[in-house]
Amino acid sequence: MTTFLSTADDALIAEYDNEDDEEMYNNYYKDTKYQLLDEAIIPTNFNAQKEVRECRVCSDRSDGAHFGIDSCRACAAFFRRSVVMSKTYVCRQGGNNCVINKSVRCMCRKCRMRKCLEAGMLPENVQNRRDPIIPRRQDENNFHQIASSSATDMAITSPSPSENESARNLFVNTPSVNFPSYPPLKCNVDEPSLLIKIRDGYRNLCAVRRGIELSMNPESIKDFFSQEMDSEKFTPATTRKCTQFYRKHMPSISGFVMDTFDDFRSLEGDDKRNIFHAFLPNLWTIDGAYRTYKLYSENRIDNFSKYMITETTYIDLENLDLFLADAPTTKTSKSNLVSMMKQSLNGPKLKALIYMKEISITEEELGAVIALLLWNPNIDNCSPEVSNFIRECRGKVFQQLHLLYKYNKLDNYAERIGDIMCLFTCVLHQTTRMREDMELFNIFDVFAEDSFIYNIIRQ
Template identity: 25%
Template sequence: MSKCMVTPNFTLCKVCAQPANGNHFGIQSCRACAAFFRRAAHSKWGSQPCRSHNCERKLIPCKPCRLKRCQEQGMSTSNFQFNRDILKRILPRSVEMFVGKPESVIFCDSSESVSSEKTFINVQKLIDNTSAILKNGMETPVSGRNQLQKLANGFGGFTSQVSVKFLKTMSKDETADCWEYYITTTARWLTFFDEFRLLPDELQLKIALAVWHVWGRLEKHAITALLRKQNLFSDRHMVVVGRNVLINLEEFDYDHTWLTKYPPEQVEFFTGVKSMELYESVDYLIDLEPTQVELTYMLAQISFQYAGQRFQGEILKASERFQQILSNDLHDYYVNELEKPRYSERLAKMMKVNNMIQRHVREIRPRADLARTFDIFSVEFSHPEVFHDTGF
């Protein structure tokens, strides 16, 4: 994500009069106010009176008054970025028009490969970029009452810039862009977690390169559910994948020619591209409608649990510590912010979605073993550990 640049002719946020960084929920606002409204739009603050009785003179008023000011200025959840990011239903004519050809994933022709029958995929540059992201830390400062809230605010910076494009076909370049997007975005998100930043650099990188695909799977399900909830589309076969790419699972074509010598109908079992698990979890997320804090907790829980189970040892200990910290923060969120001390039923529903994704990952493993046994895929990765449990 690019950093927000404030020019001499900047626009002021209509809520707090600080420099705005774009159109959020229908008005020009700063990212902080947009994140606040996203959390508070359907919260208890809409029915609460002023808490300070002096908010008219404050730049940042109390939460009830801040929410009221957002609404008075025209913020509405029905305006979820639709005025800012137009849904494009035109099929791009080239990858360059789509998102630009990925620069961090290098495909080598078979004639140049270490194997005459395989395409060599070099992801060293992508790993180097991910390492740099982790070492550099947060691109923009983010604050929060605790570490879960800080992670949620950081995640809000990504989702506030949703721009969906419709695609009818996917090939190796679009697939590589998905890898690049989810790996780097997961790494950026992790930089907002202070406790994670205390780990040695090599462990940070190892975890980021391991969890990106489970983090990304939940994230794309959540974005799909959000857009369907906003009535952007009603067809349950329409889903968001990768860099906010919208596809119809029943109609889109996946070009397997770079991946395998077998026809699509024979490798669908191994790739799982059109998995029914996606439908199930999206439908469940639509009914659940998690808040940004809840979704952030779900992303963290599925990521750190996966990392701990996969690596054991020092990473398992760190992952368990992270989950305990974030569980305590979630408890604080329910009890002190939402005033809902009885939240076990809702937490169980959140974990049910995560369990769906974890079940799918477990189902992929034996398929991947079969694919390797029968030499289904004609690709070879420079760092195969990055694609462990992804199906490739």
């Protein structure tokens, strides 16, 4: 049962009322610890321990329930102050989507207040005069009725310590993108739902990969401390650079899968490798589509000219010579390679990107598609036991989508589920075409110097 702020708690929070937000921001640099991981600078402490409850606003350690949710005292004090004083804030970045976490929670008060409300903090529970508060119980009946309406009990996963020894933490934060269709899932249960866990894990994955890429370019050091990267600072990709980045990304991707999907950790080693190997090309496909979708606004996406191949590099669709500049040309001319590349990147082969725009995909729905791609029923060389296990894991994803749509009061969500499955199919089809193209490029020795990507993509 969720309880709310008591008089004693309220008094303790008062200690934070005079908190200097700028001082908290300055402390960020001395509180962050780094270690060297495979030539990439990445902070440590990727996951909180399972027994530690986190603040729903900034992900710092929570000390209990305040105003209806688990939160730290700093965020509770900020929320109480803002409500009591009727504060009105303006987003410093102008996009109303700044990253809020324990390291930079004070950078933008507008986005911090927005996240407090989205996380479930209740303004009506703030006591202006700090008078005695009678514990009140939030009405959670709707949530439990929805959960019980599922055909089977919904599986709620919780974070657990990583079995991967590599440190994978957020170095630079990729800001979340606000989509108009459905707000983030607000959940009153103790542990986060699977879709929220995937969403947060994917945000961290993108941030870690971005940090890896920036660390390989000394000229980009200043971009480590920016909340988002100006699109003008993205650089053209080349085959060699893309291969280097993908190789460096591997520890963070494997860490994302191990840390986010508890069911994956329970598999045997060979089954893990088989599923992960099949998952990687599909992840690359949906990665590129989603990055490009975020880069272009809805009224420009139909005429996009840059396809984001990694977190900081793009393929210029109007100048493919740049991408193939360092590709071997021992068996064919550069012009022939460019011609083949144009055929590889024509409209139908980028359908996943266009479909994301058509359905205005949310971050939670993206997480569902990523989970379905991991638990792909078409994986080869799976035993009957593993195939049944994959089917069970997919069932959990659909249960989570059911809960997401019902909780957001989308009663007739059959069409939306159909859209998600169409996107899933688009990604699989696009990956299949990519495999075919890679075989063609391999014939002409494009991967003669480094076959890392080809070896992963080929079946």
